[in-house]
Amino acid sequence: MIADPQLNPAAVELGSFFSQPPDVVWRALTEPDLLARWLFRPDGFAASGGARFRFTIPALPISEIACEVLTAEPCKQLTYSAMYPQPEHPARWIVDWTMRPQGRGTRLLLTQTGFDIEDRRQKMVRNAMERNWKRLVLPRLGEVIHH
Numbered sequence: 001m002i003a004d005p006q007l008n009p010a011a012v013e014l015g016s017f018f019s020q021p022p023d024v025v026w027r028a029l030t031e032p033d034l035l036a037r038w039l040f041r042p043d044g045f046a047a048s049g050g051a052r053f054r055f056t057i058p059a060l061p062i063s064e065i066a067c068e069v070l071t072a073e074p075c076k077q078l079t080y081s082a083m084y085p086q087p088e089h090p091a092r093w094i095v096d097w098t099m100r101p102q103g104r105g106t107r108l109l110l111t112q113t114g115f116d117i118e119d120r121r122q123k124m125v126r127n128a129m130e131r132n133w134k135r136l137v138l139p140r141l142g143e144v145i146h147h
Helices: 021-029 032-038 120-146
Strands: 012-018 042-043 051-057 064-073 078-086 093-101 105-113
Touching: 021 032, 021 064, 021 078, 021 093, 021 105, 021 120, 032 042, 032 120, 105 120
Parallel strands: none
Antiparallel strands: 012 105, 042 051, 051 064, 064 078, 078 093, 093 105
16 A cells, blocks of 8 residues: 555545535534534534634533634635543644535545644544544434435
8 A cells, every 4th residue: 555645644534425515514514403413512603713612522521622613614614623621631633624516516525633643642542533533423424414
């Protein structure tokens, strides 16, 4: 296997195609009730730069992820920071969703950065996040978009 020099090994980069147009995908990424169906419940979310919100996760010991919208271009790009305040190992990531029309559908690219893969624990977290996005979260997003 030949490594792609354009890929960042410290980032999670996943692409998906949806047969729905970008406005349908955008709604799934930005409407709180839809977000809650495939990711987490967003408290105070607004799709505008500088907006601060929290994802609430009742099943985890630390039940909130503090976020800030960095970029919000309707039907094109949504980027937010996410800070998970674990006492021993706090984490701060950037999550970017980029949409491009493709045929009658939408190509969606997820990029999550902020991992220090020189740190063994951070590398494990990065790999676990990638598996979680692939196996659980993106398939649920697809279900929401299709309905």
